[in-house]
Amino acid sequence: MKKRGNRSQVFAEYVILIAIVAAVLIGMRIYTERALQQKFRESADVFGEGEQYAKGVTVATYSDAPEPPGTPITPVEDICPGLLSKIAILEGEINELNERADLFEQNALDLTDSTTDLEGQIPVLREQAGLLRAQADGYENQADQKDLAALAKRSEADGFSAQADIKRNELDALKRANPSCYSGCGCVAGSEPACQTMNEIAALESESASLRSQATEKDAQADDKQAYIDLQKDNFPNCFTGDGSCPYMDVIIAKLEGEISLLRADETELNAQASGKENEANIKKSTIPGCYSGSGCITTCDPDGDTCCCVLEAAASLEIEIANLRSNAALSNTAAALLEVEAIRLHDKAATLYQAAADADQAADDLEDTQVPSLEGQIAEFQEKAAEARSAAQSKEDQVAQFKTDYPACFP
Numbered sequence: 359m360k361k362r363g364n365r366s367q368v369f370a371e372y373v374i375l376i377a378i379v380a381a382v383l384i385g386m387r388i389y390t391e392r393a394l395q396q397k398f399r400e401s402a403d404v405f406g407e408g409e410q411y412a413k414g415v416t417v418a419t420y421s422d423a424p425e426p427p428g429t430p431i432t433p434v435e436d437i438c439p440g441l442l443s444k445i446a447i448l449e450g451e452i453n454e455l456n457e458r459a460d461l462f463e464q465n466a467l468d469l470t471d472s473t474t475d476l477e478g479q480i481p482v483l484r485e486q487a488g489l490l491r492a493q494a495d496g497y498e499n500q501a502d503q504k505d506l507a508a509l510a511k512r513s514e515a516d517g518f519s520a521q522a523d524i525k526r527n528e529l530d531a532l533k534r535a536n537p538s539c540y541s542g543c544g545c546v547a548g549s550e551p552a553c554q555t556m557n558e559i560a561a562l563e564s565e566s567a568s569l570r571s572q573a574t575e576k577d578a579q580a581d582d583k584q585a586y587i588d589l590q591k592d593n594f595p596n597c598f599t600g601d602g603s604c605p606y607m608d609v610i611i612a613k614l615e616g617e618i619s620l621l622r623a624d625e626t627e628l629n630a631q632a633s634g635k636e637n638e639a640n641i642k643k644s645t646i647p648g649c650y651s652g653s654g655c656i657t658t659c660d661p662d663g664d665t666c667c668c669v670l671e672a673a674a675s676l677e678i679e680i681a682n683l684r685s686n687a688a689l690s691n692t693a694a695a696l697l698e699v700e701a702i703r704l705h706d707k708a709a710t711l712y713q714a715a716a717d718a719d720q721a722a723d724d725l726e727d728t729q730v731p732s733l734e735g736q737i738a739e740f741q742e743k744a745a746e747a748r749s750a751a752q753s754k755e756d757q758v759a760q761f762k763t764d765y766p767a768c769f770p
Contacts, residue, residue, distance in 0.1 A: 438768035441761055448754045455751035462744035466737045473733045480722045480730075487718035494711035501704035504697045511694035518687035522680045529676040536669045555642050556670035562639035563674045567681030569632035573625045574685045578692035580621035583614050585699050592703065 590597075590607065597604030598611075762769050 459747035490715035504701035508697035515690035522683035566635035573628035
């Protein structure tokens with residue numbers, strides 16, 4: 359029994375020993391497989407550009423530590439061709455990255471020049487805006503003076519009209535106080551012809567005054583149209599060079615000039631008619647010199663001793679004064695209208711210059727707030743891209759240098 363027990367113990371020991379050996383062999387197999395996989399990965403990084411694991415990231419590392427037993431060693435002559443090919447690719451990429459960096463830097467320089475030019479335009483635009491505003495202020499001051507002068511002329515015209523109204527009231531009162539002189543000339547028989555002649559003279563002088571007033575009105579209308587033509591010539595000088603560049607303006611001006619000619623002709627005709635009436639009145643006056651000799655008014659006119667000759671002479675004098683005052687009022691109103699047209703023209707010029715100044719300021723603001731910052735942002739972007747390209751190129755140059763350090767045999 360004891361001998362059988364020893365055999366069983368020996369058998370158990372052999373089984374345990376065999377299990378230990380098997381475990382060691384299995385462990386060595388796993389270690390060997392991992393070492394081989396590491397070498398395969400390193401070879402893939404060198405010859406396959408790391409595409410199997412992480413493109414552009416996986417880098418082979420080398421150590422002086424001894425390789426695990428059983429690891430195969432790749433001969434140098436087998437690595438060099440792939441390494442040289444890899445370096446050629448890297449150098450091509452380095453050149454491309456440097457060229458891109460040069461392009462980005464050149465773009466940044468060009469944009470910097472453009473930014474400098476734009477920044478130089480900003481003070482110029484500000485200065486132009488200031489000059490335009492100063493010129494506009496000058497036109498505004500002139501326009502204000504024209505407006506004041508026009509108001510003065512309107513006031514003067516109102517004064518003339520008020521005086522004419524006073525004279526008209528005096529004339530009406532004179533007529534009411536002497537009704538017999540205006541009712542078939544109710545004078546005694548001896549003075550009736552003189553009274554009739556005086557009535558005719560008064561009528562002629564009234565007609566003459568009316569004709570003169572109409573002529574003055576025609577003259578004022580012609581002046582207004584001529585002022586409009588002059589205004590257009592100031593505002594559109596290019597249309598009055600005689601080359602027919604503004605046909606629509608030529609038509610308008612031709613029409614106005616025709617109307618002015620007609621108004622001047624009417625004025626001349628009315629003044630001629632007025633002169634005729636005055637001459638006719640003077641002829642009639644010569645037939646009764648006693649009524650126009652200063653103190654030769656006839657006294658045998660009516661029972662009250664009032665002479666119709668003196669009454670009618672005073673009435674005629676009032677009519678002439680009224681006509682003159684109305685004419686002066688019309689002239690003053692015409693002068694006021696011309697001044698107002700000139701003031702409007704100056705206000706328009708000032709408004710145009712103010713708008714031009716605002717546009718210049720707006721352009722400067724746009725350059726300062728939008729265009730220059732935009733260009734500066736693009737410059738920063740190009741500089742950042744250039745720096746990134748330079749950094750990437752340097753990284754690849756470092757990788758090439760590392761390969762040359764690690765495999766000097768491939769670079770005799």
